[in-house]
Amino acid sequence: MDLLFADRAQAGEMLAERLRGARNPLVLALPRGGVAVAVPIVRGIGGRLDVLVTRKIGYPPTPELGVGAIxxxxxxxxxxxxxxxxxxxxxxxxxxxxxERRELARRVKVYRGDRPLPDIAGREVIVVDDGLATGATARAALRAVRVARPGRLTLAVPVGARDTVEAMREEADEVVVLRMPADFRAVGQWYEHFDQLSDADVLELLAEV
Incomplete structure (x- = not known):
């Protein structure tokens, strides 16, 4: 079995080692878990941290089953x-x-207030999440960023399902992933500590950098 990450912070520190070639990147974290991974990345390589809010679109009879994302x-x-x-x-x-659009707007208001997303055009952008299962939210995030014409677009995640990671290579200029376990079932199984984060936790993390 592949080694576990102690927590999201350790995973972010390890990703930072793989991202040291970035030059003053805009790091866009997918709340909530991606923010905890992104904070040590920005501490390690510099750049600016912000959030890019995404929401899963669930199958109405079984909302846990995602049929898309925004x-x-x-x-x-x-x-x-x-x-x-x-x-x-x-x-x-x-x-x-x-x-989900309404909930997305609520979370944007909570995390950024009335401040818009930073200008993406021409910038090196790194999209960060805590893992890739189906990849629905990451795909939606990458496509939203791509429309804004970044200079270079990277997806960085600690762990992901191999098929999903390979599919993401069509969406980003580069995908940086630390582990692609053969027996991947869920993101949380690859962390010793994988606590659910609240909006308050996200705001506290964003205030650290």
Whole structure:
């Protein structure tokens, strides 16, 4: 079995070692867990930290099953194959998308207030999360950033399912991942401590850098 990360902070420190070639990057963390990974990255390599808020779009009868995701500044990204298998279309989840847009806007207000996202055009941007399972939220985030024309776009995660990581290479200029375990089932299984974070935890972390 692959070694576990002690926690998100340790994972971020290890990622920072792999990202030292970055020059004054804009590090965009996916709340909530990605923020705890991103803080030690910024401490290690410099640059600016901000959040990029994403929301999973759940299958209405079983919301835990994600059929897509949405990121601020971007359009919904759907798993069309899964939707077809479920006998649905994007229009079938329009109400869910509207609800998630409202929650996304609420979280943006909590984390950034009225301040907009930093200017992305031409910048080196690193999108950070605490792991990749299906990759839905990461895909939505990367596509939202890509529309803003970054100079270079990197996705950095401590751990991910191999198939998902390979799929993300089509969305980013570079994918930096520390571990792709063969027996990957869930992100949390690869951390000794994987506590759920609150909005207050996110704000406290953002205030540290």
């Amino acid at each position: 990121a601020e500044g971007g359009e919904p990204v759907f798993d069309l194959l899964l939707l077809r298998r479920l006998g649905m279309t994007p229009a079938s989840v329009a109400e869910v998308v509207a609800e």
